[in-house]
Amino acid sequence: MENTIAQKVVEAIQSLYQQNIESKLAQPQKTKKEFTGDLTVVVFPFLQASKKSPEKTAQEIGEYLLRNIEQIEDFNVVKGFLNLSISASYWVETFQKINENQQFGFSSNSGKTYMVEYSSPNTNKPLHLGHLRNNFLGYSVAEILKANGHEVFKTQIINDRGIHICKSMLAWQKFGNGETPQSSGLKGDHLVGKYYVEFDKAYKKEIETLVNAGKDKEIAEREAPIFLEAQAMLLKWEEGDKDVVELWKTMNGWVYEGFDVTYKTMGVDFDELYYESDTYILGKDVVEKGLEKGVFYQKPDGSIWCDLSAEKMDDKLLLRADGTSVYMTQDIGTAIERYKKHQNLSGLIYTVGNEQNHHFKVLFTILKKLGYTWADGCYHLSYGMIELPEGKMKSREGTVVDADDLMYSIVQDAKSTTQERGHIEGMSENDRENLYSTIGMGGLKYFLLKVDPKKGMVFDPKESIDLNGNTGPFIQYAYARIQSLLAKATQIGFKQEYKNVQLNEKEINLIKLLNDYPTVINEAGSAFSPAVLCNYIFALVQEFNNFYQTVDILREEDKNKLAFRLQLAENVGKVIKSSMGLLGINVPNKM
Numbered sequence: 001m002e003n004t005i006a007q008k009v010v011e012a013i014q015s016l017y018q019q020n021i022e023s024k025l026a027q028p029q030k031t032k033k034e035f036t037g038d039l040t041v042v043v044f045p046f047l048q049a050s051k052k053s054p055e056k057t058a059q060e061i062g063e064y065l066l067r068n069i070e071q072i073e074d075f076n077v078v079k080g081f082l083n084l085s086i087s088a089s090y091w092v093e094t095f096q097k098i099n100e101n102q103q104f105g106f107s108s109n110s111g112k113t114y115m116v117e118y119s120s121p122n123t124n125k126p127l128h129l130g131h132l133r134n135n136f137l138g139y140s141v142a143e144i145l146k147a148n149g150h151e152v153f154k155t156q157i158i159n160d161r162g163i164h165i166c167k168s169m170l171a172w173q174k175f176g177n178g179e180t181p182q183s184s185g186l187k188g189d190h191l192v193g194k195y196y197v198e199f200d201k202a203y204k205k206e207i208e209t210l211v212n213a214g215k216d217k218e219i220a221e222r223e224a225p226i227f228l229e230a231q232a233m234l235l236k237w238e239e240g241d242k243d244v245v246e247l248w249k250t251m252n253g254w255v256y257e258g259f260d261v262t263y264k265t266m267g268v269d270f271d272e273l274y275y276e277s278d279t280y281i282l283g284k285d286v287v288e289k290g291l292e293k294g295v296f297y298q299k300p301d302g303s304i305w306c307d308l309s310a311e312k313m314d315d316k317l318l319l320r321a322d323g324t325s326v327y328m329t330q331d332i333g334t335a336i337e338r339y340k341k342h343q344n345l346s347g348l349i350y351t352v353g354n355e356q357n358h359h360f361k362v363l364f365t366i367l368k369k370l371g372y373t374w375a376d377g378c379y380h381l382s383y384g385m386i387e388l389p390e391g392k393m394k395s396r397e398g399t400v401v402d403a404d405d406l407m408y409s410i411v412q413d414a415k416s417t418t419q420e421r422g423h424i425e426g427m428s429e430n431d432r433e434n435l436y437s438t439i440g441m442g443g444l445k446y447f448l449l450k451v452d453p454k455k456g457m458v459f460d461p462k463e464s465i466d467l468n469g470n471t472g473p474f475i476q477y478a479y480a481r482i483q484s485l486l487a488k489a490t491q492i493g494f495k496q497e498y499k500n501v502q503l504n505e506k507e508i509n510l511i512k513l514l515n516d517y518p519t520v521i522n523e524a525g526s527a528f529s530p531a532v533l534c535n536y537i538f539a540l541v542q543e544f545n546n547f548y549q550t551v552d553i554l555r556e557e558d559k560n561k562l563a564f565r566l567q568l569a570e571n572v573g574k575v576i577k578s579s580m581g582l583l584g585i586n587v588p589n590k591m
Contacts (some may be wrong), residue, residue, distance in 0.1 A: 001026050001038065001086065004069060009041055012064040019049035026083070036076055038512070044080045054080030072093075088503045090220060091511045098514055098571055105517040105578060107149035116142040118351035119156040119268070123255040124168040125193035127262050129459065131351065131399040133386045133448045138351035139268040140449055140530040141381060143582045148525040150498060153342065157274040157334065160252055167190050167231040169247055170226065171199035181254050187261060188254025189405065202226050220408060245488050251483030265407050267441065267584050274334060282333025284325050286370065287318045293371050306366050316362050331363050332370075339374055347377040349528060354382040354454070381528050384456030386448070405463070407444065414440035414465050414473075418591065421467075426588070435588050439473050440465060442585045446472030449583055450534035470538045475576060478541040479587040481548065482573035488554060489566050498564035506547040513540045517575050521582070530583055538577045544572050 009403040013019050025045045031037035043058045050057040055077055062075035062082050069092040076083050098104050118138020121127055127135075142152045159165075172179070172195045175298050181188040207219035208219035221227070236244040263269065287304055290296045295307050296318060318329050338344055360380035367375035415436040418424060424432055447464035451457045467473050481536060503511075516536065525534040553569065556562040563570060577587050 008065055008068055012061045013046055013049050031083050033352055035078055035083050036087045039084045041082040043082055058082040067164055090507050094515050095511045099567060106147045110149035112346040113151040113516045114145050114347045115153045115345055117155050117347045122159040123252045124164045124196045127403040128191040129406055130386055132403050136445050136448050137267055137453055140583050141528050144525045147521050147582055153271045155272040156270055159276045161277040163230055163234050166230045167199040168196040169251055170230050170233055171195035187258040189258030192251050192255050262404055279328050279334045283329040286332055287329055290370055292561055311365055311562045349379045349381050351381045354384055357382055383453040387458050389458060410444050410461055411437050411440035414417050438586045438588050442472035442476050445583060445585050449530040452531045453529055475537055475541050476587050477591055478544055479573055480591045481577045482569050483589040485569055496559055496563040498560050501560055501564045502512055506551050509543055510547055513543055514575055531578055
């Protein structure tokens with residue numbers, strides 16, 4: 001309808017004023033709630049053609065559209081805004097198309113391919129609250145891109161090497177007494193994280209001892225024996241020392257087993273894995289070739305840099321004087337490797353917190369300087385930090401909110417509130433446990449995804465599982481209510497198909513919202529923002545609840561109206577399930 005109106009407005013300008021305009025100037029928008037109408041055409045761009053007042057121009061174009069588009073039944077003019085009312089018959093036809101479309105909202109193959117990177121943890125500690133937002137965001141964006149018809153590869157780069165990994169390894173050697181996940185009963189990632197904290201405790205004690213002996217604090221931090229041992233261990237790892245590499249493999253193996261359990265609970269997955277132990281040497285050749293071509297420059301000490309003065313940024317170190325690489329070097333190399341492997345990539349999306357904004361700005365700039373045109377398709381999906389009401393988290397001090405503990409706690413809270421409400425009689429114990437998990441995890445995911453990714457947020461566990469307001473359980477309950485309604489209709493044996501039907505305002509409002517679903521998926525994909533989808537689902541559920549509470553459904557005596565309303569409710573349910581699925585959230589049939 002929007003395209004039809006735009007086309008007819010172009011015709012109207014030609015017919016009325018003998019002038020040509022571009023159709024994009026005539027594209028209508030949704031009418032504001034305070035005005036009567038469905039779609040609004042802004043006429044200010046046409047005043048040069050009409051040489052008349054905004055009101056007169058809108059009136060003449062409105063009359064032309066009323067004569068030439070049968071689905072327009074009325075219009076009104078508010079200054080330079082032409083508000084058009086679409087006929088009820090159009091919405092009946094629109095609903096019929098929605099009802100017949102099994103893949104409603106989803107686009108066909110676009111021919112584009114994207115890679116979405118998310119999670120990317122360190123193997124010296126378990127996943128925490130920040131990782132939850134990262135994983136849910138990256139996974140949902142990947143699913144939304146799929147719904148837009150794109151092929152998508154989900155990936156992560158696992159930071160499995162470096163001084164921080166050696167800290168956990170060394171602390172385990174010193175204080176672990178051979179402890180394993182099996183002997184301790186701890187998940188492997190929790191066990192390794194425990195020794196990362198132990199290292200920090202021992203390190204701080206040694207620094208304090210050195211400072212008390214008269215050492216400057218900065219010197220003490222560099223000369224603490226346990227820190228020097230960790231540095232020595234890293235050198236041994238880089239040299240391929242058999243014992244160090246064996247310990248590294250063993251402890252990383254523990255962590256991976258723990259991560260797998262956490263990812264399963266989160267409901268996220270990956271198509272490809274990259275390991276920093278494989279990628280940390282990538283990019284060195286690229287940098288050296290860039291130096292030969294004059295893209296980079298070398299300082300007298302032998303270090304290689306990129307001049308970013310033209311971009312008003314500080315110059316970036318790419319290779320140290322001793323020839324070793326930095327994170328930027330390996331990120332350059334990894335990006336190039338990914339585009340070599342997937343030569344048809346339309347975009348590479350990095351889901352990383354906003355503290356890395358500058359890093360990615362520099363990365364993409366350097367890739368462009370190297371002549372990689374695909375760098376324009378690289379995008380940093382930057383998101384704000386997440387905190388609890390108590391404040392920030394620090395992993396090396398052991399004060400982070402563990403992802404496993406938080407997910408367990410949320411599900412237990414959902415269990416308590418669900419049991420208090422009742423309505424679970426007749427459900428098996430297994431079904432009940434699944435329901436608690438569905439409600440708890442749904443509340444957690446929705447709460448973290450409904451906020452625009454760029455914004456920081458404070459996470460309130462109790463609010464996330466509230467049945468009222470803009471929450472996951474509120475939306476899940478609407479879906480369960482629809483399933484209950486459809487089940488009751490089945491019980492009474494009602495199967496009639498609707499025929500011609502007269503729509504009321506509530507029904508039209510719901511059809512309008514359903515009709516927006518494909519556009520919302522497109523907008524969420526273009527913005528890489530699940531929050532766009534969350535806002536839509538919440539509005540749809542609010543409108544459905546209003547419809548449910550004010551319009552008779554099962555008590556409706558007119559069988560044709562009853563049949564239509566059941567079909568309408570069923571399609572609302574389908575869109576709720578489909579859209580929540582794009583967020584990685586399940587919906588229960590009963591709650």
